[in-house]
Amino acid sequence: MPKNSKVVKRELDDEVIESVKDLLSNEDSADDAFKKSELIVDVQEEKDTDVEEGSEVEDERPAWNSKLQYILAQVGFSVGLGNVWRFPYLCQKNGGGAYLLPYLILLLVIGIPLFFLELSVGQRIRRGSIGVWNYISPKLGGIGFASCVVCFFVALYYNVIIGWSLFYFSQSFQQPLPWDQCPLVKNASHTFVEPECEKSSATTYYWYREALNISSSISESGGLNWKMTICLLAAWVVVCLAMIKGIQSSGKIMYFSSLFPYVVLICFLIRALLLNGSIDGIRHMFTPELEIMLEPKVWREAAAQVFFALGLGFGGVIAFSSYNKRDNNCHFDAVLVSFINFFTSILATLVVFAVLGFKANVINEKCIAENLEMVIKLVKMGNISQDIIPHHINFSAVTAEDYHLVYDIIQKVKEEEFPSLHLNSCQIEDELNKAVQGTGLAFIAFTEAMTHFPASPFWSVMFFLMLVNLGLGSMFGTIEGIITPIVDTFKVRKEILTVICCLLAFCIGLMFVQRSGNYFVTMFDDYSATLPLLIVVILENIAVSFVYGIDKFMEDLKDMLGFAPNRYYYYMWKYISPLMLLSLLIASIVNMGLSPPGYNAWIEDKATEEFLSYPTWGMVVCISLMVLAILPVPIVFIIRRCNLIDDSSGNLASVTYKRGRVLKEPINLEGDDASLIHGKISSEMSSPNFGKNIYRKQSGSPTLDTAPNGRYGIGYLMADMPDMPESDL
Numbered sequence: 001m002p003k004n005s006k007v008v009k010r011e012l013d014d015e016v017i018e019s020v021k022d023l024l025s026n027e028d029s030a031d032d033a034f035k036k037s038e039l040i041v042d043v044q045e046e047k048d049t050d051v052e053e054g055s056e057v058e059d060e061r062p063a064w065n066s067k068l069q070y071i072l073a074q075v076g077f078s079v080g081l082g083n084v085w086r087f088p089y090l091c092q093k094n095g096g097g098a099y100l101l102p103y104l105i106l107l108l109v110i111g112i113p114l115f116f117l118e119l120s121v122g123q124r125i126r127r128g129s130i131g132v133w134n135y136i137s138p139k140l141g142g143i144g145f146a147s148c149v150v151c152f153f154v155a156l157y158y159n160v161i162i163g164w165s166l167f168y169f170s171q172s173f174q175q176p177l178p179w180d181q182c183p184l185v186k187n188a189s190h191t192f193v194e195p196e197c198e199k200s201s202a203t204t205y206y207w208y209r210e211a212l213n214i215s216s217s218i219s220e221s222g223g224l225n226w227k228m229t230i231c232l233l234a235a236w237v238v239v240c241l242a243m244i245k246g247i248q249s250s251g252k253i254m255y256f257s258s259l260f261p262y263v264v265l266i267c268f269l270i271r272a273l274l275l276n277g278s279i280d281g282i283r284h285m286f287t288p289e290l291e292i293m294l295e296p297k298v299w300r301e302a303a304a305q306v307f308f309a310l311g312l313g314f315g316g317v318i319a320f321s322s323y324n325k326r327d328n329n330c331h332f333d334a335v336l337v338s339f340i341n342f343f344t345s346i347l348a349t350l351v352v353f354a355v356l357g358f359k360a361n362v363i364n365e366k367c368i369a370e371n372l373e374m375v376i377k378l379v380k381m382g383n384i385s386q387d388i389i390p391h392h393i394n395f396s397a398v399t400a401e402d403y404h405l406v407y408d409i410i411q412k413v414k415e416e417e418f419p420s421l422h423l424n425s426c427q428i429e430d431e432l433n434k435a436v437q438g439t440g441l442a443f444i445a446f447t448e449a450m451t452h453f454p455a456s457p458f459w460s461v462m463f464f465l466m467l468v469n470l471g472l473g474s475m476f477g478t479i480e481g482i483i484t485p486i487v488d489t490f491k492v493r494k495e496i497l498t499v500i501c502c503l504l505a506f507c508i509g510l511m512f513v514q515r516s517g518n519y520f521v522t523m524f525d526d527y528s529a530t531l532p533l534l535i536v537v538i539l540e541n542i543a544v545s546f547v548y549g550i551d552k553f554m555e556d557l558k559d560m561l562g563f564a565p566n567r568y569y570y571y572m573w574k575y576i577s578p579l580m581l582l583s584l585l586i587a588s589i590v591n592m593g594l595s596p597p598g599y600n601a602w603i604e605d606k607a608t609e610e611f612l613s614y615p616t617w618g619m620v621v622c623i624s625l626m627v628l629a630i631l632p633v634p635i636v637f638i639i640r641r642c643n644l645i646d647d648s649s650g651n652l653a654s655v656t657y658k659r660g661r662v663l664k665e666p667i668n669l670e671g672d673d674a675s676l677i678h679g680k681i682s683s684e685m686s687s688p689n690f691g692k693n694i695y696r697k698q699s700g701s702p703t704l705d706t707a708p709n710g711r712y713g714i715g716y717l718m719a720d721m722p723d724m725p726e727s728d729l
Helices: 067-078 081-085 087-093 096-125 129-136 142-170 195-199 202-211 226-243 247-273 278-286 296-309 316-321 330-381 400-413 428-432 438-451 456-490 494-513 517-527 530-561 567-594 616-630 632-641
Strands: 016-019 038-041 184-186 191-193 598-603 608-613
Touching: 067 247, 067 316, 067 330, 067 456, 081 087, 081 296, 081 330, 081 438, 081 456, 087 096, 087 278, 087 296, 087 330, 087 438, 096 129, 096 278, 096 296, 096 316, 096 330, 096 530, 096 567, 129 142, 129 316, 129 456, 129 530, 142 202, 142 226, 142 438, 142 456, 142 494, 142 517, 142 530, 142 616, 142 632, 191 195, 195 202, 202 438, 226 247, 226 456, 226 494, 247 278, 247 330, 247 456, 278 330, 278 428, 296 530, 296 567, 316 456, 330 400, 330 428, 330 438, 330 530, 438 456, 456 494, 494 517, 517 530, 517 598, 517 616, 530 567, 530 616, 530 632, 616 632
Parallel strands: none
Antiparallel strands: 016 038, 184 191, 598 608
């Protein structure tokens, strides 16, 4: 309907249409806002569910341009750096191929049901995390605020990792790569290898000294690392520009940021499989150790990995799904994205261990060459008799099998003297058993492997560009988990909020680009998200299953999807998932209590890592991070329980759509547009977002109309939104 039009189309079938003036004749006559509004009541049969009962307001809300764009956004958010550098480590540590079974079981028991739950509530209620949990129960509205706080904490340090990747990406356009060899130090008399590098390795030295220029403890700030500060600024600028227009801008970038990592992983896998030793790495990776699978620790770590791999509790899943059409099959989406995530982890594991197998083979060859020289020297010196060496072995061309044969013979003959010979067995398994994860895998082990690749700069550029894209995909979902609920709740401009959020995060993030910044990244990674997110998801499960009502929720899903979800989800949400989550929470608290709080510090003089405990102030920061993240839950509960804030004050945006109630909205109407409370009418209505028109796909309409730029300057296609549920606020 055109703006400023004073004509309202009325359908006079069996519908009763009354003006607000008539219905609210006993209300305050000075209330101009309600004088300008209309209440349109559709008399429906009582078979309508409570969620759909009554009048509703549809707001202008962006929508995904296509289903593919939405799936890529969810995949980009859930598939992150953890799939590349955490899952392979856990798989190797917890029994190789045997680890996949508990992981898959827990994916079906915890992962998919809870992922489906978050997708459903976001799509059904069409709000961010704050609005969704306010709708479920105002007293539990703090769940949404807690999600926002956790998202902000994670975004602070997650973008630092993207900054590190950008730094390595920028340094990869060199031949040879700058971390290929240890640097030489010159003085007046002679040239020698940098002692710190000689004691460790070229890639380790480059990471700790050249990239981070790390201090020896968290208490030694050491000032800002200007190289990393610039990279962090660049990372936040990229995120800000990508998110400033909401899903209109970030959705298009998803086509590249979500798909490019798969191209790189497949290229790496093909290349690695053509290198010597790659099959050894893959064989070692998937050799099952069934006895380890029965240990409780394996199941705890698998559950935690499932939980964090899908991004549960962050609010990003809810935010992305809130831009869907109401009749979208979110059950299919939940299963699809979960299994894409799982198979991405398998693909990344294949790539990582194919590359590490090649690296182990290179190191093993060097080991054999060095130890063979020692054997030849011992033979010449007479310490070892030439007669014990098999005649078919030619020292000028010794294979790994030949060396192991010689080693075993010497070990048997010189049983008592053998330890003094200082010979190494040079087994490739020993190198593969050196489990590495996180930054140690990406910036040390993997970079070292790539120095042995033909055309190593090309592969380095591809690898770190892949890390940047994996990080950005997760960052988009994390920032969306902050921006969407705040915009929905407080009606601020998305562009301004995005800029303020990114600027604030960059300023706080400067603590992570000090020389001691890596230790703060470890602190935030260990304490800011793990327990708070578990508590948030437990509360989400309880809110839907026991506060809102699992039976009512299942009816909502049937109405929304057009079919009843499998009864399996009913039992998962009501019984199994809450018990599993509580068990995981207890196990995580016990594990945290048994593990001394501390970090691995790089000691320059020794050129090794050393575990240090946090100072007193560091412990205070760790505890504060956990408390601040979960604090909104009890605060909002107390405020709602004691009615400390009057909702009618307008300070908090509310979505109050109950039949027969007054709709509280801001009074800054534009022109003559009216705020409508309407039922299920197929005719066009003027927009509840004052001064704008809403474009809907009418029942039976074959096409979807295109809407102009929305309230926050976002161009989009409006989704089909037949029924927005009213709030219980």
